Amino acid sequence: MAAVKPPQAPDMMDARVAPQCRLVAKQIVFGASLTTMKKLLTLATLLAASTNAFAEWQRLDTSFPGVDLYVNHETVGKSADRRIQIYHILDYKSPQQKNGDEFRSEMLRHEYACNKGEYHVQMHTWHKGPMGSDKMVHFSEGSWYWTKPDTGSVEEALLRAVCSVY
Numbered sequence: 001m002a003a004v005k006p007p008q009a010p011d012m013m014d015a016r017v018a019p020q021c022r023l024v025a026k027q028i029v030f031g032a033s034l035t036t037m038k039k040l041l042t043l044a045t046l047l048a049a050s051t052n053a054f055a056e057w058q059r060l061d062t063s064f065p066g067v068d069l070y071v072n073h074e075t076v077g078k079s080a081d082r083r084i085q086i087y088h089i090l091d092y093k094s095p096q097q098k099n100g101d102e103f104r105s106e107m108l109r110h111e112y113a114c115n116k117g118e119y120h121v122q123m124h125t126w127h128k129g130p131m132g133s134d135k136m137v138h139f140s141e142g143s144w145y146w147t148k149p150d151t152g153s154v155e156e157a158l159l160r161a162v163c164s165v166y
Contacts, residue, residue, distance in 0.1 A: 057089060057131065062157045066093050069154065070131070071161060075109075082114040084166045085122065088158055089132050098126055098138055107132040109142070114163035118146040119155060 057070040070089040077085040090106040097103075109123040121142035128134040149155035 060157065060161050062154075064154060064157070067091065067154070068093075069157060069161075071158070073165070076166065078166065082163075082166070084112045084114060084162055085109060086112075086162055090154065091130050101126070101137040103128055103137050104130045104134075105132050110158065110162075112159055112162050113146060114159075114166065116146070117159065117163075118148050119159050120144065120146050 056072045056074045058073065060069040060071060062069050068091045070091060072087045072089075075085075075087040079085070086109070088108045088110060090108070092104050095102045095104055103126040105127045107123075107125045107127065108121055110119050111122055112119045121140070123142050124140040125132070125136050126138040127136055147155075149159055
């Protein structure tokens with residue numbers, strides 16, 4: 001017994017137009033889906049980053065008036081000769097000013113030469129909100145010059161905290 005095929009609906013379009021219409025329909029459907037998926041993926045990434053933003057930062061036990069110092073040990077990078085790269089946040093209790101713009105926190109990436117007791121700033125950003133949040137009001141790429149921190153300075157406290165661990 002031969003298999004019976006169900007009847008096919010007649011193609012309502014001209015054979016030359018149908019493939020083009022199908023292609024356009026696929027582009028609309030898949031293009032919209034791809035755009036939506038990209039937006040959802042971006043949103044998910046941002047949410048994941050923002051929910052973990054405060055988790056990695058550890059407050060340093062220091063006594064600088066008006067500012068708390070934080071270090072993120074998950075960002076540490078090590079190189080030869082006891083050089084350590086790591087991110088810090090300076091979180092101010094009240095708004096500060098830089099070139100007429102108000103900010104509440106600074107985020108820095110320092111590199112430390114622990115064996116020499118020196119550091120240099122690789123990146124420095126100033127943010128409107130606490131803990132490096134909100135709009136960035138200034139950015140600096142940092143300096144290539146190595147510096148010994150002043151005694152009793154924030155930079156000395158950061159260097160000691162990092163070099164004592166690594």
